[in-house]
Amino acid sequence: MSFPSTLAFAHDLVKGVLFPGAYAVDATLGNGQDTLFLAQGVGPEGQVHGFDIQKEALDRTENRLHQHGMVNRVTLHQNSHHQMEQILPPKWKGNISAVMFNLGYLPKGDPAIITKPETTIHAFSQALKWLAPGGILTAVLYTGHTGGLEEAKQVLNYIKTLKPNVFHVIQYQTLNRHHAPSLIAVQKSKKHPPDEARNFFVK
Numbered sequence: 001m002s003f004p005s006t007l008a009f010a011h012d013l014v015k016g017v018l019f020p021g022a023y024a025v026d027a028t029l030g031n032g033q034d035t036l037f038l039a040q041g042v043g044p045e046g047q048v049h050g051f052d053i054q055k056e057a058l059d060r061t062e063n064r065l066h067q068h069g070m071v072n073r074v075t076l077h078q079n080s081h082h083q084m085e086q087i088l089p090p091k092w093k094g095n096i097s098a099v100m101f102n103l104g105y106l107p108k109g110d111p112a113i114i115t116k117p118e119t120t121i122h123a124f125s126q127a128l129k130w131l132a133p134g135g136i137l138t139a140v141l142y143t144g145h146t147g148g149l150e151e152a153k154q155v156l157n158y159i160k161t162l163k164p165n166v167f168h169v170i171q172y173q174t175l176n177r178h179h180a181p182s183l184i185a186v187q188k189s190k191k192h193p194p195d196e197a198r199n200f201f202v203k
């Protein structure tokens, strides 16, 4: 046995909550690896919505989905993930099994186009609201690029304020390697109070 990579561990966690017919969101399409994984997990009756601000990422994802015959299960949006509340079907609210984020920049793309703390945290708060009871949000954080460390700090600060009776938050990271990516996973309690009556935060 060896420890899984952050990506593999994220997939292991998400696999545990996906089922045929589930709803899932890829909040950062990039090369579409997570999109394909989610599309496979929700099956032919399920649906995935995916977001990226770069057309290049939508094209790469669409190609990958084509190669695997999964295009019909996925709707791609060239929009920032912090707009998901306006874009996702209203019936998805409170019914999404998994939302995956993989922060940073598009591999072999423009390294100046990166996820930013304000929009990332805004998107997190929407995703957490829209998760189903027992649903999971995962985020892989990188600190090796300019802006990455600041984003990771702000995301961690935000995530630590979530109420422990509503959300279970974990972190997974190699500690003896410089700039090792870190995985944050948040699971919504299966017994959470109704959205409107709930305050998510400790303070």
Ligand SMILES: C[S@@+](CC[C@H](N)C(=O)[O-])C[C@H]1O[C@@H](n2cnc3c(N)ncnc32)[C@H](O)[C@@H]1O
Residues within 6 Å of the ligand: 027, 028, 029, 030, 031, 032, 033, 034, 035, 051, 052, 053, 054, 057, 079, 080, 081, 082, 101, 102, 103, 104, 105, 106, 107, 113, 114, 115, 116, 119
């Ligand atoms: C590390 S890549 C994602 C990798 C992807 N999960 C995969 O499987 O290949 C990060 C992506 O986030 C995208 N991105 C940056 N800001 C964004 C935003 N505000 N909303 C959605 N995507 C964004 C970038 O364009 C880039 O494609």
